[in-house]
Amino acid sequence: MQYRAMNRILRGSLLALFAALLLSACGGKTRPDTVAAPNIPASFDMTLIADKDGQFDFDGATLSEEDVKGHLRYLRDQNKPAQSVFLKREGKQKVTERHIQGLARIGLELKVRTYLQEKPGMEITEVRTESASK
Numbered sequence: 001m002q003y004r005a006m007n008r009i010l011r012g013s014l015l016a017l018f019a020a021l022l023l024s025a026c027g028g029k030t031r032p033d034t035v036a037a038p039n040i041p042a043s044f045d046m047t048l049i050a051d052k053d054g055q056f057d058f059d060g061a062t063l064s065e066e067d068v069k070g071h072l073r074y075l076r077d078q079n080k081p082a083q084s085v086f087l088k089r090e091g092k093q094k095v096t097e098r099h100i101q102g103l104a105r106i107g108l109e110l111k112v113r114t115y116l117q118e119k120p121g122m123e124i125t126e127v128r129t130e131s132a133s134k
Contacts (some may be wrong), residue, residue, distance in 0.1 A: 040124050044115065045082035046072070049090045054098030056087070065102040072110050086124075088117040095119075104129045 048068065049057040056063050063071070072082050087103050089095050095118045104127050107114035114127040 040115065041084050044084045044086035045112075046085045048085065048087045048103075050087060050093050050095045050099045052093060054096060054102060056099070056102075057090075065105065068102075069106055069110060072106070072112065076110075082112055084113045084115060086115045086117070089119055100127065103127055 046058070046068075048063075051057040051062050054065070056065075056068055058068065058071070068085075072085075075082050085103065085106060087095065087099060095116065100116065103114045103116065106112065107127060108129045115124050116127050117124045
């Protein structure tokens with residue numbers, strides 16, 4: 001009788017442990033998918049540089065995520081739509097999670113392909129996102 005009870009407790013504990021591991025592995029992901037970009041364009045329509053506080057530097061101007069979206073919308077309205085946006089690091093400022101998440105939102109909302117190079121000399125990756133409503 002005691003053997004059966006111990007067996008049930010052990011199985012229940014292992015099942016609970018497996019479920020906890022599964023949830024912890026999937027639940028902490030805040031960064032969008034970045035995959036090695038097989039089809040990197042020869043040139044990008046817009047090149048951004050990571051700036052402080054999750055902002056972007058574009059041709060010497062510091063822009064927020066909303067400013068970048070506004071510029072891309074303006075280009076689209078002028079019949080010069082951007083197809084690709086590239087974010088890279090220059091100088092001491094690192095590419096942070098805020099930069100990557102902002103870039104992912106730009107790509108998702110404006111339907112442009114977004115690319116990322118976290119350090120000079122590293123491979124260029126494509127930032128891919130999927131909308132939750134399918």
